[in-house]
Amino acid sequence: MLRLPHALYIIDSIILTGCRRMSSSCGANPLRAARCRVLQHSTLVLLLLLLSRAALAAAPAKIDLDAFDALKKSVALPDGVTLAYISMGDPAGAPVVLIHGYTDSARDWVPLLPYLSPHLHLILVDLRGHGRSAKPECCYTRWDFAYDIKLLLDALAISRAHLVGHSLGSFIAQTFAENWPARTGRVVLIASSGGPRPGAPPRKPAYDFAAQIRQLKEPLDPDSPFMMEWWSSPTPVDPEFLRRQRRDAAAIPLRVWLAVLDQGAVDDDLQRTLPRLTAPTLLMWGSKDPIMDEQARQTLRQALPHAQVKIFAGLGHNPFWEDPRACAEAINAFLTAATRDAAGS
Numbered sequence: 001m002l003r004l005p006h007a008l009y010i011i012d013s014i015i016l017t018g019c020r021r022m023s024s025s026c027g028a029n030p031l032r033a034a035r036c037r038v039l040q041h042s043t044l045v046l047l048l049l050l051l052s053r054a055a056l057a058a059a060p061a062k063i064d065l066d067a068f069d070a071l072k073k074s075v076a077l078p079d080g081v082t083l084a085y086i087s088m089g090d091p092a093g094a095p096v097v098l099i100h101g102y103t104d105s106a107r108d109w110v111p112l113l114p115y116l117s118p119h120l121h122l123i124l125v126d127l128r129g130h131g132r133s134a135k136p137e138c139c140y141t142r143w144d145f146a147y148d149i150k151l152l153l154d155a156l157a158i159s160r161a162h163l164v165g166h167s168l169g170s171f172i173a174q175t176f177a178e179n180w181p182a183r184t185g186r187v188v189l190i191a192s193s194g195g196p197r198p199g200a201p202p203r204k205p206a207y208d209f210a211a212q213i214r215q216l217k218e219p220l221d222p223d224s225p226f227m228m229e230w231w232s233s234p235t236p237v238d239p240e241f242l243r244r245q246r247r248d249a250a251a252i253p254l255r256v257w258l259a260v261l262d263q264g265a266v267d268d269d270l271q272r273t274l275p276r277l278t279a280p281t282l283l284m285w286g287s288k289d290p291i292m293d294e295q296a297r298q299t300l301r302q303a304l305p306h307a308q309v310k311i312f313a314g315l316g317h318n319p320f321w322e323d324p325r326a327c328a329e330a331i332n333a334f335l336t337a338a339t340r341d342a343a344g345s
Contacts, residue, residue, distance in 0.1 A: 062114075063110050063113060063114065065107065065110065065240070065241065065244060068086070068107065068110060069107065071086045071088065072084045072085065072086055072106065072126070072131075072132055073085060073086070073087070074132065074133075075152065075155045075156075077148060077151040077152065077155065078151060079147065079148070079151060080136070081128050081133070081134050081136060081148055082133060082134040083125060083126065083127075083128065083133045083134070083148055083152055084106070084125075084126040084131055084132035084133045085106065085123060085124060085125045085126065085152060086106050086122075086123070086124040087121070087122070087123055087156070088113075088122050088124070089116075089118060089119075089120050089121050089122040090118060090119050090120060090121055091121055092121070093117075093119045093120045093121040094119075094120055094121060094161075094162060094185065094335065095120075095121045095123060095153075095158045095160070095161035095162065096120050096121065096122050096123065096161060096162045096163075096164060096335065097123045097125065097149060097152075097153070097161050097162070097163050097164070097173075098122060098123070098124045098125070098164045098165075098169075099125060099127070099145075099149065099163065099164065099165040099166070099169030099170075099172050099173055100124075100125075100126075100127065100130070100166060100168075100169050101166045101167030101168045101169050101170075101191070102167060102168040102260055102261075102264075102265050103130065103230075103249040103252060103257065103260075104130065104166075104169075104245065104249070105126050105130050105131030105132075105245075105248055106124035106125060106126050106131060107131070107241075107244065107245065107248070108166065108245075109124055109320070110241065111237070111238070111241065111320060111321045111324040112320045112324045112327060112328055112331075114324070115324050115325050115327075115328030115329070115332075116328050116331065116332060117332045117335070117336060119336075120335065123152075123153075123156065123158075123161070125148075125149065125152060127145055127148070127168075127169070127172070128140070128144070128145065128148055129252065129256040129259070129260060130252060130256075131248065135252070135253060135256050137255075138259075139263070140256070140259040140260045140262075140263040140264045141263045141264055142168075142171045142172055142174075142175045142264050143175060143179075144263075144264075145168075145172040145175070145264060146172050146175040146176040146179060149172065149176050150176065150179075150180055150183070153183065159183060160182070160183050160184070160185055161183065161184070161185060162184075162185040162186045162187070162188070162335050163176060163177060163184060163185075163186075163187045163188070164187075164188040164190070164331065165187075165188070165189055165190065165192070166190040166191055166318070166320070167190070167191045167192070167291070167292075167317065168260070168264060168265050169190075170189040170190060170191065170192035170193075171192070171264070171265075171267070171270065172264075173187055173188075173189060174187070174189065174192070174270065174273070174274065174277055175273070177276075177277050177278075177279050177281075178273050178274070178276040178277050179276075181276070181278060181279065184279045185279065185335075186279060186280045186281070186282070186334060186335055186337075187277065187279045187280070187281045187282070188281070188282045188284065188331055188334060188335075189281060189282070189283050189284070189300070190284045190285075190319065190320065190327075191284070191285055191286070191289055191291070191292050191317050191318070191319070192283065192285075192292065192300055193267050193270065193292050193296035193297070193299060193300055194267075194270055194271055194274060194296070194298075194299030194300035194301075194302065194303040194304075195267030195268060195269065195270030195271050195296075195299060196267070196268065196271070196299065197271060197299060198271060198272075203295075205291070205293075206290055206291075206293045207290040207291055209230070209291065210261055210265075212226050213257055213258070213261055214258070214261075216254055216257065217254075218253075218254045219250070220249070220250035220251075220252075220254065221250065222243075222246035222247045222249070222250040223246065227246045227249070227250065228246075230246075230249075231245055231246050231249075232316075233315075233316045233317070233318055233321060233322050234286070234288045234314060234315060234316045234322070235314065235315065235316075235322040235323070236322075237318070237321045237322060241321075267296075270303075271299065271303060274300075274303040274304065275303070277304065280307075280308075280334075280337075281304055281306075281307040281308070282307065282308045282309075282310065282330065282331070282334045283297075283300060283301065283304070283307050283308065283309045283310070284309075284310045284311075284312070284319065284327065284330060284331075285297055285310075285311055285312070285319070286311075286312050286314070286315030286316045286317060286318075286319040286322070287311055287312065287313050287314060287315065288314060288315060288316050289315075289316055289317045289319075290316065290317065291317050292317065308334065310330045312326060312327070
């Protein structure tokens with residue numbers, strides 16, 4: 001049985017009690033009986049509406065993946081790249097650019113969307129080489145990706161935005177905030193790293209995904225052991241969502257996989273530029289992230305000592321897939337603090 005908020009039990013009792021009283025008072029008068037039936041119908045409709053709203057609040061509606069993909073638009077940027085993106089939420093709200101990770105797409109954020117504040121203006125982008133965006137022969141450094149975001153905001157006439165980046169997307173968000181601070185509001189970095197400290201000896205990663213990627217051959221099999229592991233999480237995630245993610249990743253040309261791996265997914269120089277990231281920042285990790293281990297997290301925390309930190313116990317590299325409600329609560333609280341700060345200044 002679905003348990004609803006306590007207040008609705010009170011409303012339920014009031015309405016049903018009223019219906020019973022109306023029924024007993026209607027008597028044999030045909031006109032009075034007809035009016036009673038109309039009133040009973042209206043009160044029951046009201047009750048059903050309240051119950052429906054409560055159920056939706058308890059469990060946000062699942063997003064139709066086909067309908068979501070159909071929302072994508074594209075824009076040709078001055079640098080010659082065509083980017084696909086989705087604009088949703090409140091057009092008058094604070095703009096928030098959500099930047100996905102390596103081999104993902106704008107759909108990366110679908111599990112999180114029902115829980116994000118409806119007052120935000122969300123811009124979900126397919127990075128170059130990913131999703132429905134162009135897949136040029138060149139260039140895939142974090143600066144190339146960040147410049148695309150800057151040009152996209154120019155095209156959308158957005159002068160300033162918050163940034164939420166995951167994994168590779170967090171490196172891109174860092175880079176944007178470092179190079180265009182006046183256009184940056186607040187920054188959320190999910191499953192990120194500060195890279196190795198200068199002079200630190202190379203170390204073997206806990207999960208050497210790069211070595212496995214270099215062994216891939218086309219055509220990529222979305223259901224291969226590697227792809228199943230690449231999209232795995234410590235806690236269950238919607239299997240249809242993961243199936244589509246694997247399918248789309250397998251459709252990315254292998255040359256793009258390798259170019260991004262070699263040019264964009266490198267963290268060797270993050271320490272050098274991080275001091276330029278002065279925007280308020282929230283750092284989020286799953287405690288069981290196999291890619292961004294504790295040492296990788298520590299270098300970012302130390303480089304950004306004033307950043308807020310949120311660790312989600314038991315979650316992996318994609319915590320907003322595994323516990324989207326908790327992640328959204330942290331993001332909403334952090335981003336809406338900017339509105340409260342502005343109102344108080």
